[in-house]
Amino acid sequence: MQKITPYLELDEEAKQLVDRAENKTITLTPSESAVLNQLIISLGVVCTKEDLLAAGWVDRVVAATSLTQCISTLRKKLEPYPEVVLRTIAGRGYQLNVSNRSHIKMLAVNDPVAVRDAIVDVSLLVKISGIVIAVMLMTYLWYSSDYHGLVKNAGTWNSEKTIQLNIGGIKQEVPLFYKDDVTHLHPSMWQKHLAPESNHLAQLTPYSGYAATDGNYYSMAVCPDYDKKGCPGHGLINIAATDLTPAGLNMDSFAELTKSMEQRIRYNRVIIPPTELGSSHFIEHHYHADIYYPVKGEMLVRSDISLSLIYEDDNSGKFYSAACVTDEGCLTTPIKYKVKGHFTQYREQIGELDVDVFQVKVSQKQLIKPDKVSSAAMPFYREIRKHEIIEEDLYFYRVYKDKETAVWIVPLLGNTVAWYKYDKVQI
Template structure:
């Protein structure tokens, strides 16, 4: 009997391996037994193919493939014993290396109970180590994944309270969204920018609203005369304060002024060319939809005491290339009420991936945008009222490489977005589905 390991013996006469832990035998052919016996007699020595052919097939002439097949079969029979390594040395031959089992004392071969316990101990340690390594690798991959970053960013926001608002003489409530660590959440932080003596708008019986702060800006988005799950998409009101000093906004004048400002030409509509193809039935060419653009548009106003009213013409468009991925386009055009500021144009392009998340119990769609292109067109003239916006956009234009857009509400004709503009603001937008 030739001892291969403390647990395994080779009986060259009976031509089989004996596993002392289980008492099982592994049958070998004459050639397998002879080749393995010779290799074990000279451990770690590289044995040439000619020598092994003589051992396994004495007084016979066989092809070299016979040895190759013999070695392959031996490896399969030795698989349960990884400490016995049957190696192929390129262009030289074969070698057997028997390694010692770590972290255990070698028991007496005849003590089968001790052998079984030792093997179980080592096997358990290896398994536990493997599981821990797998968990570690999985954890590292998870913490570096886009999905984890989306969850981490979303978890910074809260939506667990409402605040009262008086819009045009109608009192309602707005769902408040705010990040961790912000304490100035009193309703006055939003309401104080509307002058109470001129807060009168005819025709508003009720409204739906969202309010948001990022700690620096206080914004609210209002849909007049809307019902739960439906907004008529008329006279949407988006107001953001950039200064803690009350703006004194005259709501009666504000509604008339917004009609005037929004009648101006829009600079930021995203247009993607159609695809012209030949239609045999019609006998000519026709324009067919090459893609579908999901377009959202809103106007956001920034009142500041004793300054011109500044308007941001905001546009967001998505073109899906998969169920939750595609191209993302965002553009902002900023002007003031007297057109003293030539348009400040800021455009973003990139690839998005959409995630379903919740802010407290509020379901939201999160669009993580990997920015590939940013264009900030320098205006010819900037009024003092708009200079703040130009400076803030320049700062973000330099540093933003990935952006998060949150769609916190949607119906058939509108949607409410948290937009990363100079920080974060909330805007109620009109929706249109455009086939291009």
């Protein structure tokens, strides 16, 4: 085989041109094959008429017109390949030239050697242009990818600081998750909502906790009785402040009030339609938390939030969440808000902490509007209403997990951190 371009070869034995880009052959006469072979051997060099006559008609004496006719038919057969030029050099003979345009088709070639030759031989300008185009394509694909959106969202969070919480008279340093643009990170932003004179819980034991803020919500998640085995899931305390004015929350009264609020009938359940599960068995990973929002002079508002994950493979599956907002006096008809979609789970680092990030592509939002809303619950109704209107991907952050519990930063009512109870259900 004599290679003319990275995709065009001369098969002397079969007397034909082989076009690997188009996967076709072009038949040659013995004389055309021999003359073309001689021109390829002398590529770029002028071949005399005598040399070509000797190559094309071995041991035969023919007229010069035979060579002229041979060159004419070769040119017609090479017409589909404008980069292959057969020139007449007046008074001297003929010359075969191959331009660099032949490398344009190199991606269609299955021959790795031809591809390598094309890359090596191609001009510097073409190489640079190809690199620039490849970089631009990769950049476009990156910025339009789901993972870029996740990295961008996760990049707005930090966890390089800790703050000291004083819960029930026990002080403890806890990790702090905060947005880049938040400037007020003093512990008082969390502590001032707990009335210092009544911040006492007799049976509270040393605890573990987390704090978070997006600049609007200042939240804390506390697990009493935390030990090396993890959090037992009893007496979890989740408080989120939405107002800068100190709420004056009496912790002793708060503990009793939460018990009565949590004993009410729960209106919030994640109900997964059987039609979405098919006939196969699934495992539902269910998380539930009660979050309390103290505001000075207002009734205490509770949001119980449930999250359910059903994995379809190692890192993706169906996602369901449901939130229900009520107040301590039952003056607000439950405000129920449900989100359904598909999640993809990633492992990212925020500061020095490894975090599971769940990117949720929302497919359905449902707000069940209440008959009446108290003044204490009205801000939450407005927040959910705004959230329902805006269509966007949601990002849920699981910052801690053990066998019984998990800590999540959830974007349903602001970005609030809470300690959730965990259970696994066979469906």
